[in-house]
Amino acid sequence: MRGSADHSPVAGAAGPVVDDVLIHRMTPAVDPDCAFFWASGADGLLRMQRCRDCGYFVHPPAGFCPRCEGTRCEPRVVSGTGQVHTLTVNHQPWVPGQRPYIIAIVELDEQQGLRLTTNLVNCPFDVAYVGMRVSVGFVHRHGSWYPVFMPIEAV
Numbered sequence: 001m002r003g004s005a006d007h008s009p010v011a012g013a014a015g016p017v018v019d020d021v022l023i024h025r026m027t028p029a030v031d032p033d034c035a036f037f038w039a040s041g042a043d044g045l046l047r048m049q050r051c052r053d054c055g056y057f058v059h060p061p062a063g064f065c066p067r068c069e070g071t072r073c074e075p076r077v078v079s080g081t082g083q084v085h086t087l088t089v090n091h092q093p094w095v096p097g098q099r100p101y102i103i104a105i106v107e108l109d110e111q112q113g114l115r116l117t118t119n120l121v122n123c124p125f126d127v128a129y130v131g132m133r134v135s136v137g138f139v140h141r142h143g144s145w146y147p148v149f150m151p152i153e154a155v
């Protein structure tokens with residue numbers, strides 16, 4: 001199935017660099033399909049892989065569109081805004097001195113079901129909630145730019 005493609009650019013607002021040294025990060029396994037994702041935050045913009053044929057966003061990046069079975073996928077700038085789909089607080093100290101932090105799944109505004117696992121930062125645990133409006137920022141570590149999200153409204 002081939003749908004009409006919308007190739008109009010999506011204006012993304014540049015997110016801030018977040019100095020969040022207490023969140024433990026595993027170095028991502030970078031392959032050709034997802035290399036853009038880990039480098040995207042260098043200019044403060046979040047990019048997700050999008051099908052050139054039908055406009056469907058695919059995450060994690062796979063180079064294959066499950067909606068139209070197309071293989072012409074490319075990184076596209078997204079708004080960097082969305083809402084918390086679910087969250088939990090990690091209390092396990094993975095490195096000495098590590099404080100608890102929020103692990104969240106955020107659904108981006110561009111597409112229902114377009115979700116990524118991330119961290120919620122600049123947000124006290126007791127005010128975080130499912131449905132909270134959030135925007136992207138980035139933690140730069142190990143040469144990668146890790147997308148994190150923070151509340152849009154003051155908390």
Ligand SMILES: [Zn+2]
Nearest residue numbers: 051054065068
């Ligand atoms: Zn497609």
